[in-house]
Amino acid sequence: MNFRMFLVLFVILGFRFYFFYSNQPNFASGQEISFETTILSQPQIIGSQQSFTANYEARKIKIITSRFLEINYGSYLRISGKISNQSDRVLMYFPKVESINGSLNFFQLGLQKMVKFAQKLTSLFSETLPSPSSSLLLGIIFGIKEQMPKDFSDNLKASGVFHVIAASGMNVALVGGFISTFFTFFFKRQIAIFFSILGIIFYAILAGLEPSIIRASIMGVLVFSAQILGRQTLAVNCLFLAGFGMLLADPSLISDIGFQLSFLSTLGILYVKPILEKKPIISSEILTTIAAQIATLPVLLVNFGTYSLFSILVNGLVLWTVPILMMFGGAGAILGLIFMPLGQLLVYLCYPLLLYFEAVVNFFGKIGGIISIKTFPWQFAAGYYCLLVCVLLIFKKEK
């Protein structure tokens, strides 16, 4: 990217940050507030409680309430209650939550329609397959984690493949790829690419508007648009443009771990992977994992304090199933809307692979092999990235 252009964007972003943080409201513990908001992700259910994030005047508030209230991604709610501050997070415990059904604007109505459609699409999995296979497939295709049994998601974390059930760049690339391959059979390339872009946007809304999915979708759309315009794709530019756009819209994302990980792992895949590929002894999927890990390790350690020793091995063992599962599961979900038994058959075809996936994850999850570091100083992280950049520059010169 042009250096001057980069500088202009950077300055714009700086102003945005300055105004965002100087105008941010501060809450006192015990302060009563009441506001209306649209829920932009599926609430997380734990035991008898559910929690979700609500936006209030450019602040994110974590709401904890009873699991029996019917709250969905897309619900438009009025929330009133007391604020309680905890360290640097703003929480509300069991506020009054009412759902507002009338007077919705076009965007809200559209979102609710989409969520209804997504529920119809995904209900095929839970009605067809037993647990935890059904929730694993839901996680792999749509990044839906809410129905995952706790012991299985613990095993996913312990074996280092939890990222598989978070919808991310891999999913978006696969969705775009499938659609464009499919439509090139029938139409001109430009039209196929146009459908891919539509498909990616549609998928992003279905999967829930989380930072990783938004980042990947913006990139995906940019890459495919560049193909229509006949320009050479410059993934790095797209990545920075996506990051720029997202931060401009919501500066608080800079402290969102999902955003950081998504951004850094993509950078890793773009810059570190080509170096690893110079001596190709292992498959490309494993190299992707390693590259992403190299780029994100300090962020993971600072935020979670754990690293799974077997994660590279486990990733190598299971990642090859993801495109197959996405293809058969995704096709099953869509065909199931038209003719359910055919959809079910395709979902059943996923079952052997899902059993294999579960067996690997449970085996390594039980072994453990987690290194945990209580406190990881940020200075180490900073030093690590300086070294990483040096190594990358050296390799660039050699070339």
Added chain:
Amino acid sequence: MKKFFLTATVLLFLLGCILVYQNIAYNDKKLHIIICDVGQGDAILIRTPQGSDILIDGGPDDSVLNCLGKHLPFWDKDLELVMLSHPHADHFTGLFSVLRNYEIRSFVSEDLINKTAGFNALIDRIKTQKIPIRFVFAEDRFILKGNIVLKIVGPTQEFVHQTSPGGAIGESNELGSLESFLVYENFSMLFTGDSQVLELQEALEFIDANISVFQVPHHGSKFGLTSEILDILNPKMAVISVGKNNKYGHPTTFILDLLKSKNIKIFRTDEVGDIEIVSDGKSFFVRN
């Protein structure tokens, strides 16, 4: 396209293998009773030799789904009968997930309500899914294919009216909980939910003595059982559905000592996980 069909063929072959294997493993013409490890709560799956599935209670969270997934063949996604022993959250919360994942043919409970938002939400969900609801009392019975009878042995209508005059359940002495008794030729098992001594005493008249397996009432609470009742039942084995380090101190040492003093073998879900009891109608064994 060629690759797609090749992959599909391989997967179809593997699916066929799993189908054959699971059909042999799960349809073995024996009665299977699984006390699911759902932590502090109850969830019990009964699979008859003919392949009918009955679920008694759903436990406090989604973990019941794992138990169902593990103990039913993968294509079996319907439950012929779901029975709720009483409307407390540690027995019904998991039913929300069951309702979403399984087709339930009929729902049975005692004629008591609980005014909590959770229970109301559950009944709403059951009604929207158009699942028939029936209330049962002592002496009602379900006669199943293959010579299996599931008898309701408590509470009686009078007991419910006396202990809960308002028709709503409380948290302590007004507690009534469905008790049921399963008989399969020489094998029998008593399911007790969270019932207490008074109710169990009344139920004894509907139960044949010398039962095979006894579910210790109320996760091993000391108000669930007396030495006299245990003498009459005279079970060969006892099971306790209880969570690790629960805040109630269940199972109580009183109950454990009582069972030990009569040399009754105890299986606890907090120690062994799911407890699977398999019977051919003559004898039975436990598989972990």
